[in-house]
Amino acid sequence: xxxxxxxxxxxxxxxxxxxxxxxxxxxxxxxxxxxxxxxxxxxxxxxxxxxxxxxxxxxxxxxxxxxxxxxxxxxxxxxxxxxxxxxxxxxxxxxxxxxxxxxxxxxxxxxxxxxxxxxxxxxxxxxxxxxxxxxxxxxxxxxxxxxxxxxxxxxxxxxxxxxxxxxxxxxxxxxxxxxxxxxxxxxxxxxxxxxxxxxxxxxxxxxxxxxxxxxxxxxxxxxxxxxxxxxxxxxxxxxxxxxxxxxxxxxxxxxxxxxxxxxxxxxxxxxxxxxxxxxxxxxxxxxxxxxxxxxxxxxxxxxxxxxxxxxxxxxxxxxxxxxxxxxxxxxxxxxxxxxxxxxxxxxxxxxxxxxxxxxxxxxxxxxxxxxxxxxxxxxxxxxxxxxxxxxxxxxxxxxxxxxxxxxxxxxxxxxxxxxxxxxxxxxxxxxxxxxxxxxxxxxxxxxxxxxxxx
Amino acid sequence: xxxxxxxxxxxxxxxxxxxxxxxxxxxxxxxxxxxxxxxxxxxxxxxxxxxxxxxxxxxxxxxxxxxxxxxxxxxxxxxxxxxxxxxxxxxxxxxxxxxxxxxxxxxxxxxxxxxxxxxxxxxxxxxxxxxxxxxxxxxxxxxxxxxxxxxxxxxxxxxxxxxxxxxxxxxxxxxxxxxxxxxxxxxxxxxxxxxxxxxxxxxxxxxxxxxxxxxxxxxxxxxxxxxx
Numbered sequence: 001x002x003x004x005x006x007x008x009x010x011x012x013x014x015x016x017x018x019x020x021x022x023x024x025x026x027x028x029x030x031x032x033x034x035x036x037x038x039x040x041x042x043x044x045x046x047x048x049x050x051x052x053x054x055x056x057x058x059x060x061x062x063x064x065x066x067x068x069x070x071x072x073x074x075x076x077x078x079x080x081x082x083x084x085x086x087x088x089x090x091x092x093x094x095x096x097x098x099x100x101x102x103x104x105x106x107x108x109x110x111x112x113x114x115x116x117x118x119x120x121x122x123x124x125x126x127x128x129x130x131x132x133x134x135x136x137x138x139x140x141x142x143x144x145x146x147x148x149x150x151x152x153x154x155x156x157x158x159x160x161x162x163x164x165x166x167x168x169x170x171x172x173x174x175x176x177x178x179x180x181x182x183x184x185x186x187x188x189x190x191x192x193x194x195x196x197x198x199x200x201x202x203x204x205x206x207x208x209x210x211x212x213x214x215x216x217x218x219x220x221x222x223x224x225x226x227x228x229x230x231x232x233x234x235x236x237x238x239x240x241x242x243x244x245x246x247x248x249x250x251x252x253x254x255x256x257x258x259x260x261x262x263x264x265x266x267x268x269x270x271x272x273x274x275x276x277x278x279x280x281x282x283x284x285x286x287x288x289x290x291x292x293x294x295x296x297x298x299x300x301x302x303x304x305x306x307x308x309x310x311x312x313x314x315x316x317x318x319x320x321x322x323x324x325x326x327x328x329x330x331x332x333x334x335x336x337x338x339x340x341x342x343x344x345x346x347x348x349x350x351x352x353x354x355x356x357x358x359x360x361x362x363x364x365x366x367x368x369x370x371x372x373x374x375x376x377x378x379x380x381x382x383x384x385x386x387x388x389x390x391x392x393x394x395x396x397x398x399x400x401x402x403x404x405x406x407x408x409x410x411x412x413x414x415x416x417x418x419x420x421x422x423x424x425x426x427x428x429x430x431x432x433x434x435x436x437x438x439x440x441x442x443x444x445x446x447x448x449x450x451x452x453x454x
Numbered sequence: 455x456x457x458x459x460x461x462x463x464x465x466x467x468x469x470x471x472x473x474x475x476x477x478x479x480x481x482x483x484x485x486x487x488x489x490x491x492x493x494x495x496x497x498x499x500x501x502x503x504x505x506x507x508x509x510x511x512x513x514x515x516x517x518x519x520x521x522x523x524x525x526x527x528x529x530x531x532x533x534x535x536x537x538x539x540x541x542x543x544x545x546x547x548x549x550x551x552x553x554x555x556x557x558x559x560x561x562x563x564x565x566x567x568x569x570x571x572x573x574x575x576x577x578x579x580x581x582x583x584x585x586x587x588x589x590x591x592x593x594x595x596x597x598x599x600x601x602x603x604x605x606x607x608x609x610x611x612x613x614x615x616x617x618x619x620x621x622x623x624x625x626x627x628x629x630x631x632x633x634x635x636x637x638x639x640x641x642x643x644x645x646x647x648x649x650x651x652x653x654x655x656x657x658x659x660x661x662x663x664x665x666x667x668x669x670x671x672x673x674x675x676x677x678x679x680x681x682x
Binding site: 249 | 542622642
């Protein structure tokens with residue numbers, strides 16, 4: 001799901017909620033304003049109608065009936081008398097207003113109040129009785145309506161200002177709030193898996209962000225710590241193992257020299273010596289990798305004829321592979337010069353070529369090798385026949401000591417360091433190695449190094 | 455051939471010294487850099503094998519001291535650290551060769567003979583076994599008057615064998631000496647090359663100078679010396 005930026009989310013939500021709150025507060029205040037006006041008018045109707053009813057009563061005792069246009073001394077301006085009812089007889093006073101009453105309103109009980117809608121204005125009507133007479137009195141609500149209309153207008157006029165102010169302040173606040181988030185995200189994004197010393201700026205604040213920052217930093221501390229330990233471990237272990245290994249190798253070699261007569265013993269000793277060489281080579285590989293991890297792989301670089309070096313290695317591969325009925329075809333572009341550490345480069349080339357031999361068909365396999373310049377790089381390609389590398393292993397074949405199921409089953413010799421060494425050597429030379437393809441037609445690895453500058 | 459050998463590990467020193475003596479070298483072994491420094495200054499040696507990390511004056515210090523006195527005795531530097539920096543520094547200070555530990559005695563012997571030969575000049579440039587002679591200067595091999603054409607690797611292989619006559623060399627020793635790269639498990643490169651070399655050296659009517667020691671390796675031995 002596509003999600004808008006944190007800042008925009010924050011802004012739109014705040015805006016929506018504010019709008020709802022403002023609208024609600026407007027409705028509530030309009031309602032209460034209206035109610036208080038109406039209550040005031042109701043109270044006024046009750047108060048003013050009392051003397052009017054009394055005057056009407058005294059007039060009536062003089063025989064004057066309430067009728068249209070009757071002049072009363074006690075009637076204040078604005079108080080309208082719709083009708084007066086006595087002993088079941090109704091006297092209409094204000095025909096225009098009285099006409100607007102419905103049957104139900106005419107039958108309304110004493111003490112009730114209601115609003116009627118006139119032509120231009122609304123009227124508040126109260127039914128008031130003094131015991132004998134019951135009168136329908138009214139006052140105009142136009143003033144109240146005007147007040148409410150004025151308030152609405154004020155609300156509507158200030159609304160845009162409020163919105164603009166809110167938008168501005170939310171923009172500013174959300175920017176301020178999200179800045180540390182953005183900075184943290186930037187720091188986290190800059191982590192490329194190699195530089196483990198990256199830490200996020202911790203301002204020591206105990207809010208959620210501060211906690212995220214500190215968790216991330218703690219995670220990185222642990223990661224860096226265990227990485228450093230792992231690196232140091234293989235470097236230390238290699239050094240520590242070398243001395244006893246040297247003694248072991250020396251003793252075996254001495255024993256081999258002394259055991260001329262007994263061939264069975266010699267075979268055992270020679271086999272043991274081979275194993276020592278294997279351990280030694282693994283240790284050297286680990287040491288090289290741990291130096292490469294620490295970025296301390298020192299190279300003794302010199303200008304090299306890559307073509308000649310590949311040709312030399314291919315000569316050995318051909319000699320060995322053809323003795324096993326394999327075929328080697330080569331297409332090496334001559335005079336490709338690079339700048340590299342000769343020993344390391346030899347290790348890389350030999351690893352690729354010996355893998356091509358090891359994981360080939362049991363008989364009648366082929367190896368084809370080419371070296372050519374591609375743009376600013378020299379690209380060495382080594383392709384062999386044989387079983388394709390299973391999909392799930394492809395990502396992992398460059399890992400240390402990783403061996404595919406099939407290679408274990410094939411019982412191929414090797415320490416499982418070859419490809420990771422080759423990759424470390426490539427990286428140290430600003431080059432790379434990758435699996436180009438692996439299918440029924442063959443498995444192809446490519447190794448590229450930058451060409452020497454001319 | 456008299457050697458100054460500086461090595462503080464008694465166990466390693468012990469069998470290297472024994473091995474070198476068996477190969478006919480005279481060895482002065484010291485375990486302390488200061489003693490080594492004195493011996494290097496006084497004695498007349500044909501070659502020196504100096505370990506870098508020893509108590510007292512270190513191997514590189516002794517090398518510097520030796521060279522500063524215009525002494526051109528061949529020096530081989532050894533170290534367990536295997537750092538490229540050490541190697542470069544050693545060679546820059548005038549070491550003739552550099553041997554990372556652990557090394558094979560056979561390898562040390564071959565390197566000692568090689569450095570010594572280089573310093574001794576023409577007189578030492580020839581190796582011989584039965585009717586086979588190898589000229590290290592012209593890089594020619596001749597057997598019974600017949601010139602044998604060898605590739606650089608075949609030549610290096612032949613020289614390695616001839617420098618340790620009668621000694622069995624294992625495949626690993628051979629591959630580490632002749633090929634610059636390391637142990638390559640399961641390889642039969644050595645067998646392939648020895649077979650090639652053998653066909654070239656041993657003509658059909660000639661006695662074979664090579665012997666396969668099954669499950670161990672190969673050696674070169676003159677027909678007369680061959681144990682029955």
